[in-house]
Amino acid sequence: MDDVDRRILAELQQDGRLSITELAERVRLSVSPCHRRLRALERSGAISGYRAHLNAGALGLTFDALVFVTMRDSTRDTIAEFEQSVSTVPAIIQAQRLFGDPDYLLRVVARDLPAFEALYDQELSALPGVQRLSSTLVMKNVVQDRPLPLDPLR
Known part of the structure; x- marks a missing residue:
């Protein structure tokens, strides 16, 4: 390059x-x-696709939360089942596996607090292998969808 x-x-x-x-x-x-x-x-693969960046707030998705997930165990099957299940929940817009504790960080959007509560109780807590969920609310996005820094590639 x-x-x-x-x-x-x-x-x-x-x-x-x-x-x-x-x-x-x-x-x-x-x-x-x-x-x-x-x-x-x-x-x-340097360009993996093209898409439009949508404004969640303008679309009525004004509730933004970070959900920390601690798994019961970290067997290959449990991890695979959890990750496959996470990929099917549309409200989870980002999911990252972490080193240490917690095991995962999920970014979740919802219409409002009641919608998030229903999602949390009905879907997130039912994800396979989950021992504990902990969430925090996003007050404000300071840096979001920033372009990748290309200068360090030299």
């Missing part, structure tokens, strides 16, 4: 809807070489 590839990635992180012509202009390439580089970045 060279500087031109990093410029392509930086531009697409800022605006994934750029046409290939606009992208080529911004990175100072002609359209064909820019298109070849873009396809190579996609094939390599």
Whole structure:
């Protein structure tokens, strides 16, 4: 990956809807070489997809919580079953396995407190292998959906 590839990635992180012509202009390439580089970045996995960033608040999802999960045990089957189950709950918008205690961090969105309470009681507490759940509310997102830092790749 060279500087031109990093410029392509930086531009697409800022605006994934750029046409290939606009992208080529911004990175100072002609359209064909820019298109070849873009396809190579996609094939390599450096670009894993394109999507729109939605505003949760504007869509009525104003309740944002972090849920810490401690597992009963950490057998391969329990972990696999838990992770598969987590991936089926739409309100869980981020799930991370952690070193140490707790075992997982889930970011959950809901319409309001009653909706979160129902989700917590009916779905989160029923996830396989869960020993304990602990949650905290997000007061404010200070940094969110920040583009990846591409300079350290040099």
